[in-house]
Amino acid sequence: MRTPAVDKRALILRAARQLVTRVGFREAQMNAVAEEAGVALATLYRNFPSKAALMVEVVASVSQREVDAAAGLAMGGGTAAKRLTASAWLFASRALIGRRLAHALVAEPVEPEIEAARLTYRRKLARVFEMIIEQGIRDSEFPAQDVQASAACIVGSLFEGLVGPLASDSLSTDVERQNQAKAIVGFCLRGVSGRIESLPLDDLRGQG
Known part of the structure; x- marks a missing residue:
């Protein structure tokens, strides 16, 4: 009890x-x-x-939930490209739904203690993408590359390329926001795989 x-x-x-x-x-x-x-x-x-102590725990709890959701897809079945797309799109789709929370977790000016918690979130999410990329390289699906750098670029693209515009309302319609998310996920996949290919996002939208 x-x-x-x-x-x-x-x-x-x-x-x-x-x-x-x-x-x-x-x-x-x-x-x-x-x-x-x-x-x-x-x-x-x-x-x-203190407020900072409370908000650090808010960041820790919410970000862990996001990381766990992405990791669940990363450890699922299918090719590395499919799992990378699914994990990145999950983050993007959840950011589309919770724009204010996504901005707070990523970009809002905060105290150093909260920023440290957000950096931990970035590292954990990057590790999810590292895991997929490493397996893709082992399976000869992705070319050899600096895994940590590639994963960091994916996180940076999602955080800065998507969450920032969402928060600033520079993307004014749902269609514009979704197209921006699709473009960023496509960019991430092309950067890692070295190939231009269609993304099966229509099959992934229900996973947000």
């Missing part, structure tokens, strides 16, 4: 995540989190001594 303290902590984390999803890190103030969670401000500070 869970203790009330554990319940309160989980409640606060969920409330903070929901608030960040709506307004981002900067506007997610502690009093607003307490109100969202239905707890006293003193209770909030007993569980999380």
